[in-house]
Structure formats: structure tokens, C-alpha cells
Amino acid sequence: MSESGKPILYSYFRSSCSWRVRIALALKSIDYETVPINLIKDGGQQFSKEFQALNPMKQVPALKIDGITIGQSLAIIEYLEETRPTPRLLPQDPKKRVLVRMISDLIAGGIQPLQNLSILKQVGQENQLAWAQKAINSGFSALEQILQSTAGKYCVGDEVSMADLCLVPQVANAERYKVDLTPYPTISRINKALLALEAFQVSHPCRQPDTPPELRA
Numbered sequence: 001m002s003e004s005g006k007p008i009l010y011s012y013f014r015s016s017c018s019w020r021v022r023i024a025l026a027l028k029s030i031d032y033e034t035v036p037i038n039l040i041k042d043g044g045q046q047f048s049k050e051f052q053a054l055n056p057m058k059q060v061p062a063l064k065i066d067g068i069t070i071g072q073s074l075a076i077i078e079y080l081e082e083t084r085p086t087p088r089l090l091p092q093d094p095k096k097r098v099l100v101r102m103i104s105d106l107i108a109g110g111i112q113p114l115q116n117l118s119i120l121k122q123v124g125q126e127n128q129l130a131w132a133q134k135a136i137n138s139g140f141s142a143l144e145q146i147l148q149s150t151a152g153k154y155c156v157g158d159e160v161s162m163a164d165l166c167l168v169p170q171v172a173n174a175e176r177y178k179v180d181l182t183p184y185p186t187i188s189r190i191n192k193a194l195l196a197l198e199a200f201q202v203s204h205p206c207r208q209p210d211t212p213p214e215l216r217a
Contacts, residue, residue, distance in 0.1 A: 007032040007065035010054065012039045013208035013215075016112055016169030017073040018061040022203035023165045024077045028084050032063075036210035039117055074108055077162050089162045099156045103146065103163035107170050111139030115173060132177040140174065140184050147186040154190055160197070168194050172205070 009025065009032050011018035025032055037060050038045045045051060046058045055062040055071040062071045066083065070076045081089050091097045113119065114135035120128045150156050155163035171191040174181060181188050194200050201207070206217035 007063060008035055010035045010037050010060055010062040012037050012060050013205045013211045015060050016173055019169040019203060019205060020073045020165045021061045021063060021076050023199055024080050024089060026199035026203045027087060028080060034209050074104055096156050099150050100161040100163045103155055104166045106143060107166040111136060111170055129177060133179050136174045136177060136179050140187060144184045144186055151186055151190060153193055164194050167191060168200055
């Protein structure tokens with residue numbers, strides 16, 4: 001916790017994993033302080049000894065809250081859900097709850113890691129766009145099929161859930177890597193509905209303390 005008693009989020013404005021947590025904090029009306037960790041500057045500030053002491057995985061986000069430090073975005077969201085359960089991000093119904101977790105894991109484990117910065121550095125500058133597009137298209141093809149049976153207004157029914165917190169940042173990644181979203185009408189529809197919500201707007205990468213001036217909105 002900070003001197004003010006607020007939780008501290010170690011975040012990078014463009015990190016989709018950080019964005020998931022920012023949405024959760026906004027939805028649950030949790031006031032917090034941001035410590036920006038620039039993943040590009042100085043070779044990546046996540047590799048500093050100071051940050052590695054907080055998160056040995058050298059990744060954002062990390063959240064200091066209630067006397068502990070938590071890494072991994074889904075673990076953070078689940079902790080917030082267990083300790084600050086309003087509004088709910090995991091449905092009470094176990095069948096709906098497992099669908100939310102399945103979709104969240106599909107995105108957080110099956111799509112985003114394959115196109116994140118650390119992987120793209122390994123494939124070479126000339127191959128990065130094609131690699132990212134292939135990874136996202138592969139995952140979105142499966143996700144679109146799943147959402148056609150689970151979605152209402154949002155990913156699972158008509159209430160915002162952890163799955164939605166994963167979806168919107170991943171669609172932003174897809175747009176950043178120029179993925180054609182035409183084959184994914186359900187994903188696109190849900191994303192549009194979610195971006196109309198205040199929590200998704202205030203947490204957007206274009207509105208963060210470390211957002212470069214040219215990317216602010």
C-alpha cells in the first residue's frame with residue numbers, strides 16, 4: 001500500500017494484462033495509485049532489480065494491496081473478486097462461472113502470450129506482424145465459435161465478467177496488429193458494447209498517467 005493507504009498498481013499503459021486489472025479496479029471503484037513500468041525504455045524497466053524484487057517474473061501488472069504483492073492479471077482479478085465482491089465479475093452459477101474462466105484462460109493463456117513483446121522480439125522485426133496476426137487469428141477463430149453459444153450482451157450472458165476484461169484488451173491488440181476483424185462479428189459486437197462502459201473508458205491505454213502525449217485521447 002502507498003503512504004496514502006491506497007493499493008499500488010505497477011502498470012504499463014499499453015500492456016493488455018495491466019488493462020485487465022485497471023478495468024477490474026474501475027468496476028469495483030477501488031481507488032489506487034499507478035507506478036508506471038516502461039517495458040521499452042532503458043531496455044525494459046521490468047528488468048530492474050527493484051521491480052524484480054516485487055515480481056520475479058519481471059512482468060506487469062503487479063498489485064500491492066492488503067499487505068501483499070500479487071502478479072499475474074487473472075490472479076489479481078480473482079483476489080479482488082474474493083475480497084471486494086461487488087460488482088461480481090464471476091457469476092454465482094457454477095456453469096456460467098466455468099465458462100467465464102474458460103474464456104479468460106483462452107485469451108490470457110492461449111492468445112496474448114503468443115503475440116506479446118517478449119515473443120515478438122524472438123521472431124525478428126520482419127516477421128513480427130505476420131506472427132502476431134497468425135496467433136490472434138488462430139485464437140479468435142476458436143473464441144468466436146465459443147462466444148456464439150455463450151454470449152448475451154457480453155461474453156457470458158448479460159453481465160460483465162472477467163472474460164470481458166480479457167476480451168477488450170485483446171481486441172485492441174488485434175487492431176494494433178492490423179488483424180481483419182470481419183470474420184469475428186460476435187467478438188466485435190461485444191467489444192463495441194463494452195467500450196461504451198465508463199470502466200473500460202477510464203482504464204483505456206490512451207488515458208493513463210504514462211500514455212505518451214501523441215497517443216492520448
